[in-house]
Amino acid sequence: MPKINGNEIRxxxxxxxxxxxxxxxxxxxxxxxxxxAFAQVEMRNLRNGSKLNERFRSADKVERVRLEQKDQQFLYETDGILTFMDSETYEQIELPADLLGDRRPFLQDGMMITVEFYENEALNATLPQKVVCKIVETEPVVKGQTAANSFKPATLENGVKVMVPPFVGQDEEIVVNTETMEYAERA
Known part of the structure; x- marks a missing residue:
């Protein structure tokens, strides 16, 4: 594994x-x-989720690990455990639902996600950056309200609340950015 200097950590x-x-x-x-000079690094343990603050001087050497990324298809959830399937080998893996954190509601049946592996151990999962969701509840469209850059609250079919532009109405599908949890565009 490659060693990098403490000031090269990103x-x-x-x-x-x-x-x-x-x-x-x-x-x-x-x-x-x-x-x-030094780099103050906030780190999260990939196995148990604990946090650590560490200082690295530029002379310090640290091992940088490359994780293997594989696309997996979401199948189902049972008692807080998510089951995914490799689309090439059809092998199934299980991951805890809390691994996705507050992005868990955006996971949909059959969705392809990226799972990161270290020596056949699944450590992390990332959703696609943009997900299509349907608006279940929002205020009605008001004419003439599009001049100002204002947003109104909307509830999505998965229960997540986001702010949407005033021209977006109920029962419309929108694209949500899963990294920022914000409205991106109409679907």
């Missing part, structure tokens, strides 16, 4: 540190008035 990098696999969530480069 958000999203997966590092082997203290015998565990950690994902860099937030990286701040700090240059104090006295002493050497």
């Amino acid at each position: 958000p999203g990098n997966v590092l082997e540190h203290n015998g565990g696999l950690w994902s860099a969530v937030k990286v701040d480069h700090v240059k104090p008035g006295k002493g050497g």
Whole structure:
């Protein structure tokens, strides 16, 4: 595995540190008035979800791990366990539902997601960046209200609340960005 300097760590990098696999969530480069510069890295453990703040000087070497990414199809959920199937080998894997966090409601039947593996161990799952959802409830369209850049609340079929432009009405399908949990466009 390649070793990188402490100042080369970027958000999203997966590092082997203290015998565990950690994902860099937030990286701040700090240059104090006295002493050497360092990177303040907030990391999340990929196996148990615990968090850790660590300082890395530029001279420190850390192992950067490359995860293998495979597309998996979502099949079903049972008691908080999500079941996915590899579309090439038809092997099934199970992951905890809390791995997706607050993006869990956007997971739909048959949806293709990317699962990251480290030596045949599934560690992380990412949804597609954009998902089509139907609006179940929102305020009616009011004529002449499109001049200002205003948004109104809307409830989606999966129960998530998002802000939508005033011209979008009830029972319409919209595209939602799963990273920012915001309205992107009409479907």
